[in-house]
Amino acid sequence: MTLLTFRFAPSPNGELHLGHAYSALLNQQMAARAGGRLLLRIEDIDIARCTPEFEAGIFHDLKWLGLGWEEPVRRQSEHFAEYRAVLDRLIAEELVYPAFMSRGEIRAFIAETGGRDWPRDPDGVPLYPSLDKALSMKERKRRIAENIPFAWRLDVEAATAHMSGALSWTEFTDETMAATHSVEARPQAWGDVIVARRDIPTSYHLAVVVDDALQGVSHVVRGQDLYAATGVQRLLQELLGLSPPRYFHHRLILGPDGRKLSKSLKDTGLAALRHAGMAPQDVRRLVGL
Incomplete structure (x- = not known):
């Protein structure tokens, strides 16, 4: 029997925020519920904006959230x-x-x-x-x-x-x-x-x-x-x-003003929340998981 395969695929062109956390955690939850696999893909074709520092931040944030994934990680630039x-x-x-x-x-x-x-x-x-x-x-x-x-x-x-x-x-x-x-x-x-x-x-x-x-990938779960x-x-x-x-396009996590969260505006960045003393379970509560 073929395992269902999910993936979380961020771009390292900025810091992850609450919206990314929700998508990553939801992929993890759905994969676990289905007894499937979770992959991590780094979508870094924008070589002008993507940096090793942002990529390292993605790994740090996801591990802090408790996310696990299969190796190797696919990097599009390769x-x-x-x-x-x-x-x-x-x-x-x-x-x-x-x-x-x-x-x-x-x-x-x-x-x-x-x-x-x-x-x-x-x-x-x-x-x-x-x-x-x-x-x-x-x-x-x-x-x-x-x-x-x-x-x-x-x-x-x-x-x-x-x-x-x-x-x-x-x-x-x-x-x-x-x-x-x-x-x-x-x-x-x-x-x-x-x-x-x-x-x-x-x-x-x-x-x-x-x-x-x-x-x-059998199931694409994204915003x-x-x-x-x-x-x-x-x-x-x-x-x-x-x-x-198959696809599932989940709800978006919005800011207090009702707009979509953005990397460029550093909205609710996970690193900032972590440095402010927030725990992973607090992030799960904030995003409704």
Whole structure:
């Protein structure tokens, strides 16, 4: 019998806060209840912002909370060659294209053409204009050879044409995993998302589906803020022939002002709470566990 496999996958670009503690502890609780495995993954593809110091802090905080996980820990920065191989496959199948427009150029184009009526993704960001898809192969190669900055974007129209039917995912209704329902995946809502950059051969979306498949993750337990993004990841799983895990998108831990906790604002950092004398059981009480 195959063990159910859960994972907690933080990015070492800041200190863990109460929201991370809730997600980590909930993964531990659900894995234990199911008699399954818990993995720790370090999602450090953002080499400019991720640091060894923040990674060390993650290990310290999680061990303090009483979390245990299987070894070895997978670090995404050590697997760029694997992501590059998957990206090359998408390039060969013409499911991605090099996108050269800068943020300023995108804003200017939208202001001139669509203005406030320009479609936006679920996060409120304007969708990428499709101008680059019309470039000839010769022009694309010329720009790349001249070191013009670009990102590889998923051609969602071409990608969805590859699908034989509707796309969905299985979502658990609560943390007891007693019931599920099917959710329609809507990757089109995000437009042509970035799947890799010139200097980093992956993005969050691409790396996470590759990692989950390679690590045999059966259950993805993460915050509600990633609920809509699951549609993009389901599309990539479909294109790459990867079996999708089941999902549970848990509630978010909010600050006193009702907003989502943030690493950048150092909201309720676990290290600060520990230094203030708080115990792990106090953290569990604060997050409702």
